[in-house]
Amino acid sequence: xxxxxxxxxxxISDDEVEAHQVTRGAGAGSRATGQxxxxxGWEVTRTWENVVEGADGTISSTVEGLxxxxxxxxxLKDTTPLQxxxxxxxxxxxxxxxxxxxxxxxxxxxxLTLRYTKAFITEFFEQNPISQLGIIGMRDGLALTLSPLxxxxxxxxxxxxxxxxxxxxxxxxxxxxxxxxxxxxxxAPTHTTREVLILFGSLLSSDPGDIHATISALVSSHITVxxxxxxxxxxxxxxxxxxxxxSLPPSQTYNVALNEAHYRDLLMRAxxxxxxxHSTAHDxxxxxxxxxMGFPSRIVDPSPTLCxxxxxPTRGGYLCSRCSxxxxxxxxxxPACGLTLILSTHLAxxxxxxxxxxxxxxxxxxxxxxxxxRVCFGCQTLFPERPASVRLQSTSGGQSxxxxxxxxSRSQPQPPKAAHTNxxxxxxxxxxxxxxxxxxxxxxxxxxxxxxxxxxxxxPGCQSREGLLGSVTRNVRGETEVLVEGVAG
Amino acid sequence: xxxxxxxxxxxxxxxxxxxxxxxxxxLTIILDTNPHAWALLSSTLPLSVAIANLLVFINAHLAxxxxxxxxxxxxHTQRAEFLYPIPSQGDLVQANGSTHNGAQHxxxxxxxxxxxxxxxxxxxxxxxTTLLSAISKLYKATTPESLTPTTSIAGALTLALTYINKQSxxxxxxxxxxxxxxxxxxxxxxxSVQPATLNPRILIxxxxxxxxxxxxxxxxxxxxxxxxxxxxxxxxxxxxxxxxQQASDATHGTYIALTHPRGLLQYFxxxxxxxxxxxxxLVSPTAVGVDFRAACFCHRKVVDVGFVCSICLxxxxxxPEGAECLTCGTHLxxxxxxxxxxxxxxxxxxxxxxxxx
Ligand SMILES: [Zn+2]
Ligand SMILES: [Zn+2]
Ligand SMILES: [Zn+2]
Ligand SMILES: [Zn+2]
Ligand SMILES: [Zn+2]
Ligand SMILES: [Zn+2]
Numbered sequence: 001x002x003x004x005x006x007x008x009x010x011x012i013s014d015d016e017v018e019a020h021q022v023t024r025g026a027g028a029g030s031r032a033t034g035q036x037x038x039x040x041g042w043e044v045t046r047t048w049e050n051v052v053e054g055a056d057g058t059i060s061s062t063v064e065g066l067x068x069x070x071x072x073x074x075x076l077k078d079t080t081p082l083q084x085x086x087x088x089x090x091x092x093x094x095x096x097x098x099x100x101x102x103x104x105x106x107x108x109x110x111x112l113t114l115r116y117t118k119a120f121i122t123e124f125f126e127q128n129p130i131s132q133l134g135i136i137g138m139r140d141g142l143a144l145t146l147s148p149l150x151x152x153x154x155x156x157x158x159x160x161x162x163x164x165x166x167x168x169x170x171x172x173x174x175x176x177x178x179x180x181x182x183x184x185x186x187x188a189p190t191h192t193t194r195e196v197l198i199l200f201g202s203l204l205s206s207d208p209g210d211i212h213a214t215i216s217a218l219v220s221s222h223i224t225v226x227x228x229x230x231x232x233x234x235x236x237x238x239x240x241x242x243x244x245x246x247s248l249p250p251s252q253t254y255n256v257a258l259n260e261a262h263y264r265d266l267l268m269r270a271x272x273x274x275x276x277x278h279s280t281a282h283d284x285x286x287x288x289x290x291x292x293m294g295f296p297s298r299i300v301d302p303s304p305t306l307c308x309x310x311x312x313p314t315r316g317g318y319l320c321s322r323c324s325x326x327x328x329x330x331x332x333x334x335p336a337c338g339l340t341l342i343l344s345t346h347l348a349x350x351x352x353x354x355x356x357x358x359x360x361x362x363x364x365x366x367x368x369x370x371x372x373x374r375v376c377f378g379c380q381t382l383f384p385e386r387p388a389s390v391r392l393q394s395t396s397g398g399q400s401x402x403x404x405x406x407x408x409s410r411s412q413p414q415p416p417k418a419a420h421t422n423x424x425x426x427x428x429x430x431x432x433x434x435x436x437x438x439x440x441x442x443x444x445x446x447x448x449x450x451x452x453x454x455x456x457x458x459x460p461g462c463q464s465r466e467g468l469l470g471s472v473t474r475n476v477r478g479e480t481e482v483l484v485e486g487v488a489g
Numbered sequence: 490x491x492x493x494x495x496x497x498x499x500x501x502x503x504x505x506x507x508x509x510x511x512x513x514x515x516l517t518i519i520l521d522t523n524p525h526a527w528a529l530l531s532s533t534l535p536l537s538v539a540i541a542n543l544l545v546f547i548n549a550h551l552a553x554x555x556x557x558x559x560x561x562x563x564x565h566t567q568r569a570e571f572l573y574p575i576p577s578q579g580d581l582v583q584a585n586g587s588t589h590n591g592a593q594h595x596x597x598x599x600x601x602x603x604x605x606x607x608x609x610x611x612x613x614x615x616x617x618t619t620l621l622s623a624i625s626k627l628y629k630a631t632t633p634e635s636l637t638p639t640t641s642i643a644g645a646l647t648l649a650l651t652y653i654n655k656q657s658x659x660x661x662x663x664x665x666x667x668x669x670x671x672x673x674x675x676x677x678x679x680x681s682v683q684p685a686t687l688n689p690r691i692l693i694x695x696x697x698x699x700x701x702x703x704x705x706x707x708x709x710x711x712x713x714x715x716x717x718x719x720x721x722x723x724x725x726x727x728x729x730x731x732x733x734q735q736a737s738d739a740t741h742g743t744y745i746a747l748t749h750p751r752g753l754l755q756y757f758x759x760x761x762x763x764x765x766x767x768x769x770x771l772v773s774p775t776a777v778g779v780d781f782r783a784a785c786f787c788h789r790k791v792v793d794v795g796f797v798c799s800i801c802l803x804x805x806x807x808x809p810e811g812a813e814c815l816t817c818g819t820h821l822x823x824x825x826x827x828x829x830x831x832x833x834x835x836x837x838x839x840x841x842x843x844x845x846x
Contacts, residue, residue: 086802126716191799191822288800289822290808295793298738298779318781321793339794344783345715345739347802348708354801354816355705375576378651382576444651451654452647456713458706460651464569464644 068429068446086273086350088131089149089188090124090195091181092117096139099202099231100168105260109201109230110168112260116267117199118157123271125153129346130331131192134184135159136177140170141206143177149184151331172200174236175207175214178225182214185223191289194223197270200237201230211236218244224274228266229256273353294321294339296330308335352457360437360449362430368443373434378448378460384433440465513556514688514764515656517649518543520572522563522624523640524631526696530727534750539726540624543694546757548613553762560652561620562645563627564693566637569644571652572623573616640697642733643706646721650713653689661686688765690742691721698728701784701791707732714740722761726750731780731791738779745774787815 094117100110117135124133133156134149147159178196185194196218205211218225218240225244227237233256241254257263296318304313308325309332317326318341325336330343365386375382434443442461444452452459520543527536551557561572691714700707711732714721720742723733727750737744745760747753763771782793785806795804803816812821 087799288798288814288819290805290812291797291799293795293797293804295781295783295795297781297793300778343735343781344804345708345711345735345781347783347797347804348705349712350802351705352709352712354803376655378648379655380571380574380576380652381655445655447655447658448651451651455654455716456647456650457709458643458647460644460647463647463703463706464641 068433086128086130086353087192088128088195088273089134089185089192090131090197090270091134091136091149091184092120093136093138093177093181093196093198094146095172095199095201095230096137096144096163096166096168097170097172097202098168099172102201102231105230105257105263111164112263113199113201113230114160114163116264117160119264120267120271121153121156121160123268125151127271127349128273129349130340130342132188134181136180136184137163138172138174138177139168141173141176141208143173143180145180145184171204171206172202173207174198174200174205174240175209175211178211178214178218178240182218182221182223185221191291193274194221195274196223196225198225198227198237199230199267200227200234203231203234205234205236212239215240215243224253226253226270227255228263228270229254230263232256273350291340294334294341295344296321296327296341299326355457357453357457357459358438359453360435360444363432363434363436363443364430365432367436368432368434373443376434376445376448377442377464378444378452381445381447383443383445386432437461511554511766512686512688513554513558513660514550514690515558515560515653516547516550516764517560517562517653517689517691518547519562519564519642519645519649519691519693521640521642521694521696522565522627523638523697524566524628525636525638526640526727530696530750534726534753539694539753540620542754542757544613544617544620545754546762547616548610549758549762551612551616553764558656559616560649562648562652563624564640564642564645565627565631566639567635567641569641569648570627571648572627573619575619575623638697639700639702640695641703642693642695642700643703643710646691646693646707646710646714649691650710650717650719653687653691653717653719657687657689689717689719690765691719692724692761693721693733693736694724694726695730695733696727698730700730700732701789704732704784704786704789707736711736711739720765724753724756724761726753731782732784734779735781743773 094113096110100108100113102109105112121133124131130151132149132151133147133153134145135147135156137144137146146163147156150156177198181196185196188194223244225240227241229237233254238250238254242250245253255266257266298316298318300316302315304315305326306312307314307317307328308320309327312328314326314328317328318330319326320334320337320339320341322339323334323337325334327334327341330341331346332341333339334341368383369386373383430446433445435446435449436443437459440459440461442459442465444460448460522536527539530536547559547561550559560574563570563572711721714736719740721733721736721740722742723737723744725733725744725746734744736742743760745756747756760774763773782791783795783804784790785792785795786803787805787807787809790806792804792806795806796808797804798814798817798819798821800819801814801817803814805815809815809821813819814821
């Protein structure tokens with residue numbers, strides 16, 4: 001995205017360049033602020049040029065291929081298991097300055113931000129159930145605590161809801177907001193992440209002192225700052241993002257939203273726990289530790305009894321696994337003995353980050369024509385038969401495709417007739433419509449491929465195959481079992 | 490079609506508005522076919538009786554709405570596989586790649602070699618013959634070596650979810666006129682909105698326990714069901730499983746542990762027949778207490794107090810040897826444990842007063 005920004009340096013319109021003695025963005029503008037045709041032209045992708053007639057003279061096969069490529073592209077990602085900071089402390093900083101009343105994002109930047117923030121809060125706690133979130137606003141040169149650090153999504157949402165009654169006003173101050181965030185994160189335990197996410201609509205920051213001193217303080221407190229810009233790239237934001245995330249490229253930490261959907265994507269990306277590479281885990285200040293947690297069971301009393309957390313009479317509740325005090329909701333800390341009480345389903349939400357399902361590979365016609373698997377193992381849908389026209393090509397080129405990387409198949413010279421198959425292959429689309437799990441060697445359709453990797457994070461084949469049940473999807477687990485056996489023996 | 494026999498006035502509700510046909514429900518039944526467990530039950534509820542009851546229940550479900558669908562998956566000792574629908578011989582010789590609708594096999598499955606029984610509604614009979622032959626095939630293929638006391642619920646649940654997903658996609662593509670693409674509500678995950686058109690639910694007929702070694706995949710499926718709002722109903726005939734209780738609780742399903750297994754059909758009809766839309770108006774039986782214990786990663790032991798690695802959230806029943814996480818290999822700080830009271834004091838201090846840098 002950063003590459004496309006450079007052409008529009010000249011597009012910062014005059015109304016955005018307000019005269020102030022402030023830390024000003026000297027970087028390149030990424031987006032025309034006007035709604036005119038000037039801003040729209042460069043977003044056009046010439047999709048029609050990708051459509052090539054198939055062998056039967058229609059374009060339906062190519063269109064289907066393009067659709068499948070779209071599904072597949074989102075899917076093919078690096079599945080190396082990474083250490084992630086799964087217990088997080090995140091402060092969300094909202095820009096509430098006049099720049100937020102711009103209407104370039106519909107209905108306004110302000111209203112859209114509020115709406116997306118609510119969705120973000122819900123999704124954040126879905127993905128990070130034992131994390132803490134706090135919200136800070138920047139208005140009139142001040143930093144305001146909109147919602148203090150807590151683990152309760154409903155509190156945050158109702159606090160955001162109150163902002164609907166107010167108007168964006170004045171100028172933002174990044175320095176004040178960052179200082180406040182640093183103070184709030186000061187008490188975060190060392191085994192958690194310390195993150196600040198800024199949604200920044202302005203092109204300037206009106207600060208009381210030297211913001212670079214604040215940035216240095218953030219770096220020494222191991223706080224990482226990521227920024228989503230709404231207007232254009234601002235130099236101080238880039239500095240801030242780069243200096244606090246020394247190990248990550250700027251494209252992961254500072255982005256400018258192009259449109260509403262892109263804004264939402266950028267925001268939702270922040271709900272995934274950040275990676276903490278092995279080498280820098282120590283430097284980034286995250287110290288791993290062993291936490292003792294209780295997995296309490298729910299009870300329903302025949303008559304109301306007092307809960308330990310609010311001293312209110314309730315019938316339902318959870319009994320602390322250690323001291324049997326009754327609490328109303330989870331996750332929480334036992335008010336009597338201090339044990340962290342959590343539902344095991346809360347922890348399980350993060351397991352797919354730890355044991356990601358490996359990408360499935362494309363199946364060539366040669367491999368697909370082996371007998372045995374004529375339906376998708378996951379959904380019992382019949383696979384397409386090999387069309388007669390493909391027979392020749394697949395016997396010449398298809399054999400070598402088998403078990404080969406995409407890069408090799410791309411560089412291979414192809415007969416011109418196979419142009420559409422070839423172009424589709426680049427996008428990770430299987431010519432036979434089948435995708436194969438390398439562990440269990442079952443064939444699946446594209447829908448099951450997308451679903452297994454994006455939603456359920458299990459391979460239906462590996463989970464249903466004799467002998468494979470114990471050793472779960474990842475080789476990390478294999479190592480675990482070996483380790484355990486070593487310990488036992 | 491209903492206009493022909495005048496039955497469409499049944500869709501008119503008290504507020505005088507016309508309502509479209511209720512969305513079809515897809516009932517996915519996971520049948521635990523562990524031979525050990527069924528052998529233990531043979532004096533009270535033999536498998537044949539249970540399957541007969543199940544068929545009556547399936548027929549009742551299909552009779553509710555003529556677009557209702559059913560799928561049956563066997564969760565066998567070491568594998569999971571579809572019992573219904575399975576591709577028929579007719580499908581396999583067909584050479585076209587058009588999308589096949591699983592439940593339609595009943596209508597075009599004329600190749601079934603059984604004698605036509607004029608008194609038997611054809612879709613019902615088709616399910617019966619398919620299910621019975623699939624089960625006998627499954628048992629014939631079972632070797633004594635593969636007998637274990639467990640059952641592959643995780644695989645069966647994953648298959649159920651992929652099947653439901655495919656059916657939802659197939660249904661929403663036929664009724665795609667309603668799904669106008671609003672760029673503002675683009676969800677991060679396109680699958681999360683689709684099942685709104687189909688009313689899917691999963692029913693697990695469970696007879697065996699001991700699922701701790703499938704902890705992570707089961708949890709993955711529970712989480713997926715939660716996101717897709719697919720309730721998991723549990724009909725617990727025998728055995729005990731903490732994880733199935735959690736599954737039904739997390740997905741707002743019904744959990745019934747049978748006290749009188751002989752009355753299986755009655756439990757089915759009264760407890761599990763209503764679909765999601767009717768359950769809003771009913772008081773469905775729920776489990777009073779729910780066991781939320783987890784399984785440790787090191788010994789697959791069910792624990793109520795565990796040690797959790799702060800990096801990868803793996804659960805251990807005791808601090809791992811060498812203070813190294815068995816899953817991610819991270820060296821865990823030694824000072825954090827070494828006796829339960831010490832851990833306790835440390836935790837309290839961290840939360841209340843902040844932490845040492
Ligand atoms: Zn309480
Ligand atoms: Zn306690
Ligand atoms: Zn499939
Ligand atoms: Zn597999
Ligand atoms: Zn253990
Ligand atoms: Zn770990």
